[in-house]
Amino acid sequence: MGSILILGGTSDIAISIAEEYLSNGYQVVLAARNLERLGIVKSDLQIRYNGVVEIKPFDAEELQSHHDLVGSLDPLPDITLCAFGYLGDQSIAKKNTEECLKIITVNFTGAVSILNLISERYKKNRAGTIIGLSSVAGERGRQSNYIYGSSKAAFTSYLSGLRNELFHFGCHVLTVKPGFVDTKMTKHLELNPWLTAQPNQVAKAVFRGANSKRNTIYVLKMWRFIMFIIRQLPETVFKRLKM
Amino acid sequence: MRQKVFNWGRYPQGDVDLLPLYYLEELDELTSKPCIARGNGRCYGDSSLSSQVISTITFDKALIFDKKQGIFKCQSGMQLSDILDIIVPHGWFLPVTPGTKFITVGGAVASDIHGKNHHTEGSFSKHIIEFEIYSGEGLHYTCSAKEHPDLFHATCGGMGLTGIITSVTFQLKKIESVFITRVQEKARNLDEAFELFEKYSNHTYSMAWIDCLKGGNSFGRSIMMAGEHTTLNELNAKQKPEALKLLQGSKLNIPLDLPSFMLSGLSVKSFNELYYHKILGKVKQDKTYFDQFFYPLDAINNWNRMYGKHGFIQYQFVLPLSTSRAGLVEIMEKIRNQGSGSFLAVLKQFGPQDGMLSFPMEGYTLALDFPFRPGLLKFLNKLDELVLKYHGRLYLTKDARMDAEVFKASYPNLGEFINVLDKYVPKRSFSSFQSERLFG
CATH class of the missing domain: 3.30.465.10 (Uridine Diphospho-n-acetylenolpyruvylglucosamine Reductase; domain 3)
Structure with a gap:
């Protein structure tokens, strides 16, 4: 039976992915900052899925603590999902260094720090899969969220390099760009159904994508098309757009 | 962000700040203004509408x-x-x-x-x-x-x-199993229906579908439905190993609001005719999956859209045992003469009940739907008078329009309830459009 480590285990998407893996017989280790909240998620998952769920404290911003977390994982789960992220507020981040650094640290530096440690162990084992939840926002910087976007761009780039390296050690890296996701938070909003995935759709796509060793997936096909167009726009045109 | 929110009856609609609750720690901030909790929006009226609503649908572990x-x-x-x-x-x-x-x-x-x-x-x-x-x-x-x-x-x-x-x-x-052993028996009129409630009073589950549109000798004709959880002994060798297995049913959906002519008096009458004759003999016994017994309407997604975009009011009242018979006759006559009753109404016997604002009391309760039409509110006020006359009351969960006077006259423990509010929520931090209407 396999196992998965989910970093950032209290978000709707992370919980949906945990559910998908549990219902496929995997053991799940959830790691996140707030242990009390994690405990509630754990009891819920155990009651609903009758599976094995473990929880660990993890703070993406506390880079020094990452070493201990990875050391405490014995055995190391065969799959690691990097599901944490911080959207932040672009207008605040532009003026406030703290907010700006938080966006960059959570989305990029923190992810790099923990995945460096984990990938070294996977290399040694010559087995393991890393799944990174990145974002379509990382494909081209837009004025409304380019600090978040550029941190995700850096993360996507890191994942692609890591995939290249780990390939030679029999390990795999999957990059996921979910697009809009209909979390419980957005239940009452009118989201475009063509562009919005359900958390369990994301979870199923991740599970399938990881199993079939896909490199990069967009959960909804529409996003691949949209991002293709957005990448093709000449910069002279793009810079004039308000988006 | 303000948005239009309504509950299952689609009436009334409110401009609402709908705030999702994720974690206990958020409650202090979320309840800084007067507000009301709302779950899945399956109450019918305005019980869970307020200018600020805390949605607990996200708080579901x-x-x-x-x-x-x-x-x-x-x-x-x-x-x-x-x-x-x-x-x-x-x-x-x-x-x-x-x-x-x-x-x-x-x-x-x-x-x-x-x-x-x-x-x-x-x-x-x-x-x-x-x-x-x-x-x-x-x-x-x-x-x-x-x-x-x-x-x-x-x-x-x-x-x-x-x-x-x-x-x-x-x-x-x-x-012991997912099945219900169900008995259905026809009552030709209201007297027979009451007799059947007596006959089946030892059954754990019972209720009756009642035809509110039929007059004369068939006035109050019903189909009594009683049930018990099926025990292992009642299952055959093939069923036994799967006695507790959940079944996935397929769902119908009503994707849009149906036009209101679909609910004209004639179509309702013919539906009731069909429904009543669905059981051919007088008594029928069978085993059914619990979903079909308890939740027949859940099999149709958005069945509330059947009543069109103006919505409907579900009217549910209870009368004490001593006045049930006379009260039901007078109220059902009034509904029949007005001719705007629903497909089917549900009649059910209640046992004793304590509580301050709990709806049930020992007696009989009737629930029926009225599609929203001009003049409906006035008509329902008339029904309220009859309910009061027979010392009954209305179910707050289905209410969208009752007057404060009717409420105060029919809930005898209201004073006690208000004392508890004074003790625990002196600032009245929780209020709904309904409570403003009824307590105001």
């Missing part, structure tokens, strides 16, 4: 399931449908369930829901071990029949006015 003792604890936003999926395969069932499984546990407490077993097993509150409630200003209480009993009894059926229920622990009921 299972916390404890003791498979030996049959004790379940969850956050208040968890829906009965999810609970059933968890407990049924282990041989447990909900102690009380209404006609839909798409309600939250918090809503079940705030409405003190009743089911087809009220006459034998009481309302939901009778099976609660304890619940936790946030009453504003940083105060959380754990309540049970022994601990803060006044707040406990005021909260059960209290329509959310005592605070935000955060978790509920309740006792489940042991079952």
Whole structure:
């Protein structure tokens, strides 16, 4: 039976992915900052899925603590999902260094720090899969969220390099760009159904994508098309757009 | 962000700030303005509408399931449908369930829901071990029949006015299979219907579909439906190994609002005719999956859209035992003469009930739908007068329009309820459009 480590285990998407893996017989280790909240998620998952769920404290911003977390994982789960992220507020981040650094640290530096440690162990084992939840926002910087976007761009780039390296050690890296996701938070909003995935759709796509060793997936096909167009726009045109 | 929100009857609609609750720590900030909790929006009227609404649908985690003792604890936003999926395969069932499984546990407490077993097993509150409630200003209480009993009894059926229920622990009921052994028997008129309620009073579950449009000798013709959980002994060798296996049913959907001519008097009458003759003999006994027995309408997604975009009002009243017969005759005559009744109405016997604002009382309850049309509100006011005349009352969970006078005259424990509010929520931090209408 396999196992998965989910970093950032209290978000709707992370919980949906945990559910998908549990219902496929995997053991799940959830790691996140707030242990009390994690405990509630754990009891819920155990009651609903009758599976094995473990929880660990993890703070993406506390880079020094990452070493201990990875050391405490014995055995190391065969799959690691990097599901944490911080959207932040672009207008605040532009003026406030703290907010700006938080966006960059959570989305990029923190992810790099923990995945460096984990990938070294996977290399040694010559087995393991890393799944990174990145974002379509990382494909081209837009004025409304380019600090978040550029941190995700850096993360996507890191994942692609890591995939290249780990390939030679029999390990795999999957990059996921979910697009809009209909979390419980957005239940009452009118989201475009063509562009919005359900958390369990994301979870199923991740599970399938990881199993079939896909490199990069967009959960909804529409996003691949949209991002293709957005990448093709000449910069002279793009810079004039308000988006 | 303001948005249009309405509940199951699609009337009334409110401009609402709908704020999702994820974590307990958020409650202080979320309840800084007067507000009301809302679960899955399956009450019919304005009980869970207010200018600020705390949506508990995001607060839906299972916390404890003791498979030996049959004790379940969850956050208040968890829906009965999810609970059933968890407990049924282990041989447990909900102690009380209404006609839909798409309600939250918090809503079940705030409405003190009743089911087809009220006459034998009481309302939901009778099976609660304890619940936790946030009453504003940083105060959380754990309540049970022994601990803060006044707040406990005021909260059960209290329509959310005592605070935000955060978790509920309740006792489940042991079952041996997913089936219900069902008996259906036809009553040719109202007298026969009453006789059948007596005849089936020892059955755990009972209710009757009643035709409100038929007059003369067939006035009050009904189909009595009674049921028991099927035991292992009643199953054949092939069924036994799968006695507790959940079945996935397919669902119909009503994707848009149907035009209102679909509900003309003629089409309702012919529907009732068909329904009544669905059972050919006088008595029919069969085994049915629990979903079909308890939740026939859940099989049709959005059945409320059947009544068109103007929505409908479900009118449910209860009359005490001593006046039930005379009261039902007069009220049903009035509905029949007006000719705007619904497809089917539900008649049900209640057992004794305590609580401050809980709806049931020993007697009979009738529930029927009225599609929203001009003149309806006036007509319902007339029905209210009759309900008062026979010392009955209306179900707050289905109400969208009752006058304060009618409410005050029909809920005798209101004074006691207000004393509890004075003690625990002196600032009245929780209010709905309904409470403003009824208490104002």
